Amino acid sequence: MKSQNHWSAVRVSALRDLTPTVREIVLQPVEGVAQHWAPGAHLQLRVRVAGREQTRSYSLVGLPADVPGAYRIAVKRLADGRGGSMAMWDLAVGDVLPASAPNNHFPLSLDAPGTLLIAGGIGITPLVGMACQLRERGTPVRLLYAARSAAELAYADDLRVALGDALVCASSDRGERLDLLAALAALPMGSPCYVCGPAGLLDAVREVWAAQGRAPADLRFETFGSGGRLPTGSFQVKVPRHGVDITVAAGESLLDALEAAGVPVMSDCRRGECGLCAMDVVDLQGEIDHRDVFLSEGERQGNQRLCACVSRVVGSVCLDSAYRPDGDLAAQSDANRGFALVS
Numbered sequence: 001m002k003s004q005n006h007w008s009a010v011r012v013s014a015l016r017d018l019t020p021t022v023r024e025i026v027l028q029p030v031e032g033v034a035q036h037w038a039p040g041a042h043l044q045l046r047v048r049v050a051g052r053e054q055t056r057s058y059s060l061v062g063l064p065a066d067v068p069g070a071y072r073i074a075v076k077r078l079a080d081g082r083g084g085s086m087a088m089w090d091l092a093v094g095d096v097l098p099a100s101a102p103n104n105h106f107p108l109s110l111d112a113p114g115t116l117l118i119a120g121g122i123g124i125t126p127l128v129g130m131a132c133q134l135r136e137r138g139t140p141v142r143l144l145y146a147a148r149s150a151a152e153l154a155y156a157d158d159l160r161v162a163l164g165d166a167l168v169c170a171s172s173d174r175g176e177r178l179d180l181l182a183a184l185a186a187l188p189m190g191s192p193c194y195v196c197g198p199a200g201l202l203d204a205v206r207e208v209w210a211a212q213g214r215a216p217a218d219l220r221f222e223t224f225g226s227g228g229r230l231p232t233g234s235f236q237v238k239v240p241r242h243g244v245d246i247t248v249a250a251g252e253s254l255l256d257a258l259e260a261a262g263v264p265v266m267s268d269c270r271r272g273e274c275g276l277c278a279m280d281v282v283d284l285q286g287e288i289d290h291r292d293v294f295l296s297e298g299e300r301q302g303n304q305r306l307c308a309c310v311s312r313v314v315g316s317v318c319l320d321s322a323y324r325p326d327g328d329l330a331a332q333s334d335a336n337r338g339f340a341l342v343s
C-alpha cells in the first residue's frame with residue numbers, strides 16, 4: 001500500500017531495445033543490492049511527468065539471477081499514454097530515480113500439476129520469470145503469447161529456447177489468433193492459469209474459464225486496465241472533505257492529481273486491479289469512464305464508486321475517500337474489499 005512505501009534510489013545501469021516500442025531497463029540500487037523478489041513481483045518508480053512526480057508500477061522481468069543485485073523491467077512506449085512511459089524512455093544510463101521495494105500481488109504457485117500462462121503484448125513481463133522458474137523445476141507449463149505484430153514479441157527468442165514447443169505465439173499482423181478454447185481445454189482441472197495483458201484478453205479468458213466450469217480462484221491475472229470507451233480529456237474534481245477543487249489534465253491520472261493536491265488516497269497496484277483507491281462518488285455531472293477490472297459490472301453501472309488510479313470522467317465529479325488520516329487502515333481496506341488479484 002502506498003502508505004507503507006519506502007523509497008530508495010536506483011540508477012539506470014543498462015538499456016536495451018527489445019522491439020521498436022519495448023525497452024528493457026536495468027536498475028541498480030545506489031546503495032546495496034536488489035532485495036529478493038520472486039516472479040510476478042513489481043517495482044514502483046517515481047517519474048517526472050509534465051513537471052510532477054508520479055508513480056508507475058512495472059513488473060520485474062525474468063529471474064533475480066539474470067541480473068544479480070539489480071532489477072530488470074521492460075517498458076512499452078505509449079505516445080498517447082499518460083506520459084509515464086515516455087519519461088521512462090527518456091532515461092539514460094546513469095540517471096537516478098526513486099524506487100519502492102519489490103512487492104508481489106501476482107505470486108506463482110510452484111506445486112501445481114501444470115500451469116498455463118497467457119500474455120498479451122507487454123503483459124509478457126511478469127510471465128517470463130514464471131515460465132523460466134516452472135521450466136527449471138520441471139513443472140509442465142505452456143505459454144500463449146499474443147502481440148499486434150511479430151516484431152513486438154519481446155523476449156520471444158529467449159522464451160523459445162527455454163520452452164520449445166510449449167511457447168505458442170500469435171501476431172495480429174499475420175492474421176494469427178490464440179486458440180484459448182483449445183489451450184484451456186487441455187489444461188488439467190484444478191491447474192492455475194496466469195493472464196497478463198489488456199482487459200479485453202482477460203475478458204476473453206474469463207468467458208472460456210467460466211464456460212468450462214473452472215474455479216474462479218485458479219484464474220489469476222494482472223491487466224493494464226481498459227483503454228476506456230470515452231475520449232481521454234481533462235475533467236473537474238471536487239473533494240469537499242479536503243477543500244479541493246482541481247482539474248485533472250488529460251495526461252495525468254485522477255489518483256496522481258489528488259495526491260499532488262494533498263488528498264490522501266490509499267493505493268497499491270495503480271492499474272485498476274486491487275480496488276484500494278476506490279472512492280465514493282458524491283455527485284456526478286457527466287459520465288464516468290470506468291477503466292478498472294476491480295468493480296463489478298453492476299457497480300460500474302451504479303456509478304457510486306470509481307477507481308481513481310485508472311478511471312476518468314467526462315464532465316465533473318464530486319468525490320469522497322474511504323481514507324481517514326486517523327482511521328483504522330484495516331477497516332478502510334476492508335471497505336474497499338481488499339485485493340482482488342484473483343478474480
Ligand code: FES
Nearest residue numbers: 268270275277309
Ligand atoms: S490502486 Fe489498485 S485499483 Fe487503484
